[in-house]
Amino acid sequence: MDNTMSFASSAELFSQIQIQLNNDTYEKLKQYASLLLLESEHQNVTAVRTEPEIWKRHFLDSAYLLQFLSKGGTVLDVGTGGGIPAIPLAIMNSKLQVTMLDSELRKIEFCRQAINKLELSAKTICGRAEELSREPDYENKFDFVVSRAMANGSILTELAVRFLKVGGSLIAMKGKQYDPSIERFSEAASALGCKLEQEIEYTLDSETKNVIILKKITATPSQYPRRYAKIKRNPL
Numbered sequence: 001m002d003n004t005m006s007f008a009s010s011a012e013l014f015s016q017i018q019i020q021l022n023n024d025t026y027e028k029l030k031q032y033a034s035l036l037l038l039e040s041e042h043q044n045v046t047a048v049r050t051e052p053e054i055w056k057r058h059f060l061d062s063a064y065l066l067q068f069l070s071k072g073g074t075v076l077d078v079g080t081g082g083g084i085p086a087i088p089l090a091i092m093n094s095k096l097q098v099t100m101l102d103s104e105l106r107k108i109e110f111c112r113q114a115i116n117k118l119e120l121s122a123k124t125i126c127g128r129a130e131e132l133s134r135e136p137d138y139e140n141k142f143d144f145v146v147s148r149a150m151a152n153g154s155i156l157t158e159l160a161v162r163f164l165k166v167g168g169s170l171i172a173m174k175g176k177q178y179d180p181s182i183e184r185f186s187e188a189a190s191a192l193g194c195k196l197e198q199e200i201e202y203t204l205d206s207e208t209k210n211v212i213i214l215k216k217i218t219a220t221p222s223q224y225p226r227r228y229a230k231i232k233r234n235p236l
Contacts, residue, residue, distance in 0.1 A: 003050045003051055003052065004051050004052075005030065005033075005051050005052050005055050007021070007023065007026050009052075009055075010026050010029070010030075010055060011026070013055055013056065013060055013205070014060065014063060016060070016204065016205065017060070017063060017064055017067075017204070019063055019066065019092075025091055025092055028091045028118050029055070029059055029088065029091055029092075030051075031117070031118060032083075032087055032088070032091065032114060032118060033051045033054045033055065033059075034051075035110075035113070035114050035117065036048075036054060036058075036082055037049070037050075037051065037054070039082065039110050043106055043107070043110070045081060045082025045083075045107060045110055046058065046081075046082055046084070056204075056205050057207075058084050058085075058088065059088050060204050060205060061084075061085065061148075061173065061204060061209065062084060062085035062088035062089055062092075063088065063092060064202070064204060064209075064211070065085055065089065065146060065171060065173070065211070066089070066092060066093055068144075068169070068171055068211075068213065069089065069093065069096060069144060069171075070093075071095075072093070072095030072096055072097075073095075073096065073097065073142075073143030073144060074096075074097045074099070074141065074142045074143045074144070075089065075096050075097065075098045075099065075142065075143065075144045075145075075146060076099045076100075076101060076138075076142045076144070076145045076146070076160075076163050077089075077098065077099070077100045077101065077145075077146050077147065077148075078101050078129055078145055078146070078147045078150055078156070078159060078160050078163075079101070079102060079129075079147055079148075079150030079151065080100035080101060080102045080107070080108075080111060081102060081107055082107060082110060082111070083100060083110070083111045083114055084148055085146055085148055085173070086098050086099075086100045086111075086122065086146070087100075087111070087114055087115070087118070087120070087122065089146075090115075090120045090121070090122040091118065091120065094121075097121075098120075098122040098123070099122065099123040099124070099125060099142075100122065100123070100124045100125070101124075101125045101126075101127070101129060101132065102126060103126065103127060103128050103129075104126075105126050108124050108125070108126040111124050112124050125138070128228065129159040129160065129163075129225070130158075130159055130225040130226070130227065130228050130231065132163075133159070133160075133161075133162035133163045133225060134162065138163055139162055139163070140162070140163075140164065140165050140166070140219075141163065141165065142163050142164055142165065142168055143164075143165060143168045143169070144164075144168060144169050144170075144171060145160040145161075145163050145164055145168070145169075145170045145171070146170075146171045146172075146173070147160065147170075147171075147172050147173065148173040149173065149174065149175065152182070152183055152184070152235065153172065153174075153182075153183030153184055153185040153188065153212065154183065154184040154185065154187060154188035154235045154236045155231055155232065155235050156170075156172055157170060157172075157185060157188035157189060157192060157194065157214060157236070158188060158192060158224055158225045158226070158231055158235075158236060159225055159228075159231070161192045161193070161194060161214075161216060161220050161224070161225075162220045162224065162225060164216040165216070166216055166217070166218065166219060167215070167216065168215070168216050169197070169213055169214065169215050169216070170194070170212075170213070170214040170216075171211060171212075171213050172185070172211070172212045172213075172214075173209070173210075173211055174209070174210040174211070174212060175208075175209060175210070176207065176208035176209060176210070178201075178210040178212075180199065183212070184235065184236065185199075185212050185214060187236055188235075188236040189214050191221070191224075191236045192220060192221065192224055192236070193216060193217055193218035193219060193220055193221065194214045194215060194216050194217060195214065195215055195217055196212070196213075196214055197213045197214060197215045198211070198212070198213040199211075199212050199213075200212075200213075
């Protein structure tokens, strides 16, 4: 079995979502895949262990978000881990001003190394979302917050919403098991000055996935986000 991805194979994969892959983007994504695989020998930045699977499960999934970010702007990836979807987004659309947030320093250090090696202009922050979102440098500063399977929907919404400008959007990536009654995006949106705009079920490479998009309508009520222990104990 071939464990690498040729340009032709990668271009064919991205053609599923009508994205034309160029050679520079291919080379940077390929280099990033190598960095992920190497780092995974030391810490869990991805459970995927082959280059083709990284392209199919991480890069194609990240590329799907580009249609919602086509106008450019500031993007915060909450719970970025090893940099998915933030780093692929930064590689594929230079108009995006991408920032990565994670509470684990080792993961952020890996993201910083990847940014430097790939010569990207993206930024990183290490800390807790519920604390950082109240700091002047980050409160109401982002056009988009993106997150991939970081937390239950209502918890994620509470952690993310104060980062957003009024009019900004939370874009949450969920798997095939997505259940609105469990995730409770709509309930959290009502409490947090947002509205649920779209719930999109789609298929990539024979795998069902979901994207949920919330729009921030008014300023975040002053009591949110609460301390994480309280958010987890009593989600919205």
